[in-house]
Structure formats: structure tokens, C-alpha cells
Amino acid sequence: MREVAESCRTGAATNIIYGLALGMQSTIVPVLALAVTVCISFKLASQYGVAMAALGMLSTLAIGLTIDGYGPISDNAGGIAEMCELGEFVRDRTDALDAAGNTTAAIGKGFAIGSAALVSLALFSAYTVRAEIPPAKLSLLEPMVVSGLLVGAMLPYVFSGMTMKSVGLAAMAMVMEVRRQFANDTNKDSKGEGDIMRRIKSPDYAACVKVATEGSLREMIAPAALVIFTPLLVGFCFGKYALSGLLIGGLVSGVQMAISSSNTGGAWDNAKKYIESGQLKKLIEGSNQPGQESLKKGSDEHKAAVVGDTVGDPLKDTSGPSLNILVKLMAILSLVFADAVNQYGGKIFGIQ
DSSP, X not given: OHHHHHHGGGOHHHHHHHHHHHHXXXXXXXXXXXXXXXXXXXXXXXXXXXXXXXXXXXXXXXXXXXXXXXXXXXXXXXXXXXXXXXXXXXHHHHHHHHHHHHHHHHHHHHHHHHHHHHHHHHHHHHHHHHTTXXXXXXXXXXXXXXXXXXXXXXXXXXXXXXXXXXXXXXXXHHHHHHHXXXXXXXXXXXXXXXXXXXXXXXXXXXXXXXXXXXXXXXHTHHHHHHHHHHHHXXXXXXXXXXXXXXXXXXXXXXXXXXXXXXXXXXXXXXXXXXXXXXXXXXXXXXXXXXXXXXXXXXXXXXXXXXXHHHHHHHIIIIIHHHHHHHHHHHHHHHHHTHHHHHHXXXXXXXXX
């Protein structure tokens, strides 16, 4: 976080670069821990051991929900404090809680994708049994398996792109609604400020809530369809081996993207709060040594941090958390339709 905040000294671009790099590097420890867990559980009790490891992680659901809920509660408390024009000391305290909440939320999201990976691995094993796939056939020498593997690895990227674009479209609609309300506020003073800016009249909050609600529901149709229909199309059109590769590719790629997205967004958010708290000092002229003057809201460094936080919000709050749904739902659908895929899969194109 501090490195990301320091990178804001040279603008938004370096802030984005540092944040992305931190998120990519943050996959090392969780993925290694997950790999060790799979190896040990499989060594002890084969696929049953992997299933028990997944069940063990899911049994701590109450703690996971607590960790996930801490961040939004702190964030909303800060927003309410600012809307109610409470003292600056209140906002400082809620910002500290929100910064801690971003860290706990990243841990909770990493826990969620880790448990999703183990659950999907157990479901994949059940799918291979139901679809009567010999282990020897799950080889990189099998062209259908490799083809499915490549398509599956692509899906988390497409899914993340769709969800991020959806957030952007909904944000644009919200901005246009806010601009419309300001434009229609014609009772302006000599400074050009209307009744809303002077707090004489309240904005139409209901219209903004409606825009956000309708946008979120409408824009999630396409990503949901992608998750639901892709495994079915691959299974019935190209056969059970292609579908097995699809599940493996989606699992491997989705875990990395989910962890990286969550940690990147959290780092950008905390870097912004680090600057707002005044902990980033202004450099002494002609040197790289920090001076005594603190950089806070309104500085160029803070503006760069806001850009990173804006980019990070859809990563840590939308794309990252939803990838575990993609991984699990594809595995569940494949298991449900395993018998049908085994019987009819690939016959459309004459693939056995």
C-alpha cells in the first residue's frame, strides 16, 4: 500500500502500474497454499480428501461472512458521516476502519475463491465419474482437452471484462442523471450555484437509486448467460473431453484473476486513504527526501490516487468476487448434465 501511495507522486499512470504489479505478485502465497492443500489432501484420501478439505473451508462460513461484512459497514459509516457533515475527526476514524476493512475484505475474497477452487475440483472429479472419462484420457496430448483448456482459461478474462464494462455503463448512467439534476436546478445565484449546491433543496435520491438498481440488473444478464450456456454448448457440441478441459482451464485461470483483482483494488483504495490521512509527506525541492508538509485531499498525488481507486472499485467489488461463482457454477452445471453430455455430446459435429 505504501509503495502504491509513493507511486502517486509521479502521476496516475505509475499508480496504476504499481497497483497492477502488486495484485499480480499477491497471487504467490495464496496459490502456493492452495496447491499444498490439494497435494496433501489428495495424498491422504484421494479425491475424497479434496472434497473434505473443501468442506472444511466452507465450515468456517460464519467467519468468512463476518470478514466480508466488516469492510462495507465501515465504508458506509464513513459515507454517512460525510453526508451528515460530522466532524473531521469522525471521518478520520471511519477512514482508518475502512482501510482495515479493505484488508479483511481481500482476505475474505481470497478465502472464497480458495474454497471455490477446492469445491470445483471435487465437482470436477464427480463429473469425470458421471461422464465415464478415463483418467488417461485427460491428457495434454488429447486435442479436445487442450482446446477446451484454452477456451476455459479465456472465460474468466471475458467474464471480468463484461462485468467491468457493465460497471462503467452503470456509472455513466449515474453521472448523466446527476448532471441532469444539476442542469434542471435553474434557481442559481451569482456564483452559478443552484438550490442543490446551496443545500436549500435535496437531490432526487430515488432517481439515482433507480438508475443503479436497473443498471445492475440489466447489465448482469450477459455475464450470467456466459456462465450458464458456455459449458452446455461446449459439452453438447464438442463432447465430454472438451468440457473437461474447459472446467480445468476456467478453474486455473479464474483463481489467479480473482485474487489479483481483489488485492489490486484494495491496494489502490488503501493508498488513497493513506494520502488522505496525511502520512505521505511532500518531497523537499531538489531531493527525494520527504519534507514536513503532508499531502492530503486536493493535491496532485491525491488526484492520482483517486484515479486508481476508481479503477480498482469494479475490480475488487465486482469482477474479483464474482469469479468464484463462475468457477463453481460451471462445475455444477457440468455435473448435472454429465450423463446427457456423455450420451449425446459431440454428435452434432461427429466428435466422439
